[in-house]
Every structure is written in structure tokens, then in C-alpha cells.
Amino acid sequence: MCLSTIYSVSDGKKEELMSDVAQIKIENGGLFLINMFGEQKYVHGRITSVDFVDEHSVLLEENPGEM
């Protein structure tokens, strides 16, 4: 199991969006985060970094103004 934690980064500050994420699907300019319980969260933004080893984290840049 290699679950990951997803963070939104803005002005150098990390905000946790979802933990125990099993899968990310990118569609229509946004991301569906799906955790180990099958819960989904949609985020409008893009991935800037994925770390599979040290932190098991994904960093995102949100674009709340765009649709």
C-alpha cells in the first residue's frame, strides 16, 4: 500500500486536501482524488509535483478562478 497525501500549495503554504489517496484521475482541467474508502473529492487545479518515496505526497496548484 502506497497511499498518498494531497496538498494544495499557495504562496508557499501547504494545505492538506485529502489523505490516504489511492488514485488521481485528471479530467476537464481538474482532478478527482479518490481515497482508500472510495470517497472522492474534485479539485480544480493541476499537479506540480509527485513524490513516491520520501513523503508520499502530491502537490497541487489550485485555480479557483478558472472554470
Next chain:
Amino acid sequence: MCLSTIYSVSDGKKEELMSDVAQIKIENGGLFLINMFGEQKYVHGRITSVDFVDEHSVLLEENPGEM
């Protein structure tokens, strides 16, 4: 350790770009894939899917025509 394999998907066909990937950094419309040996590969494209659990895989859509 949760190393991942990165695939380019085109016309429904998966082509392996790099295995044992530890980190992905997204910059200037492309992706730097960095494996456990510190080797880097640049791919011009975008992530379409990340699976942290079953396949430990990342799927990409390459944009070879764009710069």
C-alpha cells in the same frame, strides 16, 4: 518504497517510459521523471492518471507537437 512506473498512452496503447520512478516534477508544460538511481527523463506532456495502490503507475498523454 513505493516506486512507480510511468507510461505514455496513445490510441489506447501503453508504452513504458521509465520504471522505478521516485519523483515527478512538472515544469514548463513538461514532466521530469526521476528514478531511484537519480536518472532524469524529460517528457513533454501531461498526467492523466495516478494509481498509488494496485498498479503503482502513472499514465501520461504526450504532446510531441507542442513546445
